Amino acid sequence: MHFALIGQGLAGSSLAIEADKHGHDITCFDLSNNNVASRVAIGIINPLVLKNRTVFDKSEILINHCLSYYAEVEKMLQEPFLSKNLIREVLSSPSEVANWMSLSKDANLEKYIGSIETPHKSLAALGLGIVKNSLRLDVKNYLQIIRNWLSKQHNLQNEDVTNISVSKNGVIVNGQKFDGLLLAEGLRAKWTQKIFQPLQFSPSKGEGLIIETTNTHIDFPIHRNTFLLKENENRYTVGATFNRKDLQTGPSKAGKDLLIQELSYWFQDDFKIVNHWSGLRPTMKNRKICFGWHKEFPNIGFLNGLGSRGALTSPYYSSLLWSQHQNHKKR
Numbered sequence: 101m102h103f104a105l106i107g108q109g110l111a112g113s114s115l116a117i118e119a120d121k122h123g124h125d126i127t128c129f130d131l132s133n134n135n136v137a138s139r140v141a142i143g144i145i146n147p148l149v150l151k152n153r154t155v156f157d158k159s160e161i162l163i164n165h166c167l168s169y170y171a172e173v174e175k176m177l178q179e180p181f182l183s184k185n186l187i188r189e190v191l192s193s194p195s196e197v198a199n200w201m202s203l204s205k206d207a208n209l210e211k212y213i214g215s216i217e218t219p220h221k222s223l224a225a226l227g228l229g230i231v232k233n234s235l236r237l238d239v240k241n242y243l244q245i246i247r248n249w250l251s252k253q254h255n256l257q258n259e260d261v262t263n264i265s266v267s268k269n270g271v272i273v274n275g276q277k278f279d280g281l282l283l284a285e286g287l288r289a290k291w292t293q294k295i296f297q298p299l300q301f302s303p304s305k306g307e308g309l310i311i312e313t314t315n316t317h318i319d320f321p322i323h324r325n326t327f328l329l330k331e332n333e334n335r336y337t338v339g340a341t342f343n344r345k346d347l348q349t350g351p352s353k354a355g356k357d358l359l360i361q362e363l364s365y366w367f368q369d370d371f372k373i374v375n376h377w378s379g380l381r382p383t384m385k386n387r388k389i390c391f392g393w394h395k396e397f398p399n400i401g402f403l404n405g406l407g408s409r410g411a412l413t414s415p416y417y418s419s420l421l422w423s424q425h426q427n428h429k430k431r
Contacts, residue, residue, distance in 0.1 A: 109138030110410035112284035114418035140379035169415035190324035280399030307355035308339025
């Protein structure tokens with residue numbers, strides 16, 4: 101079958117890979133907008149909710165699926181984009197150190213909460229708690245690799261979708277006929293909401309900084325309220341914020357000030373800001389990921405609502421959607 105795919109963020113990319121694995125052809129429509137959520141995502145794959153030290157729902161299933169999926173795609177495309185440098189959580193007081201040590205012995209958390217390391221000289225901390233089974237996806241590289249693959253092995257059209265017609269005989273997108281349609285539109289969700297139903301979005305704005313520092317030499321992700329992530333020799337990402345009230349397009353002074361404040365609590369090196377970015381995440385009111393196939397048109401499916409954990413959740417839910425497609429067609 102030949103599917104039209106609208107959107108090539110994290111959801112669209114994993115849907116394309118799964119479609120290819122099932123033997124389908126793909127024509128992807130995507131404008132490569134740099135302000136969409138996937139293209140500003142920091143790519144952390146984290147099994148814990150670090151703020152309250154709890155396990156994320158389906159952590160083990162999602163992490164295992166991530167490892168398998170990204171390893172398979174790296175092998176297929178001969179490009180590395182997954183870092184296995186573990187997250188370190190900044191522990192600032194004796195009580196935090198004691199709490200981390202206690203949680204590492206909890207049967208529900210021992211897979212994810214590891215030992216405590218001596219802090220780096222750049223950090224104001226008593227210790228660094230290791231988050232086991234944590235990863236980082238190089239999102240920009242991954243999306244570009246998938247984009248190149250779509251262009252070479254399938255069909256990539258750098259254009260907006262202005263018209264879709266659906267019937268029992270197939271789908272027409274911008275005047276081209278297809279056997280099916282995959283919608284991975286993110287927050288815009290224009291066609292998803294027309295073809296299916298309104299989605300209950302509760303968007304969140306994420307802002308981040310790129311800083312430059314010559315004194316810091318830390319290779320692994322560090323977290324305390326915000327992340328510090330190495331990008332190259334002297335540059336690091338700081339972020340991202342999570343704001344449901346300010347949904348204005350573009351970075352804000354408030355977001356910048358918050359990131360600097362959060363970082364200053366534990367990061368001691370001097371730095372200069374070289375970039376400030378923002379994006380809106382397609383989170384849902386109930387925080388649940390939305391996906392499924394159309395009841396009347398069984399070859400039209402969608403995936404949305406990945407929020408801030410798209411690097412973690414997109415492989416699993418894309419696979420699940422395609423599994424449901426086989427069952428849906430048999431009805």
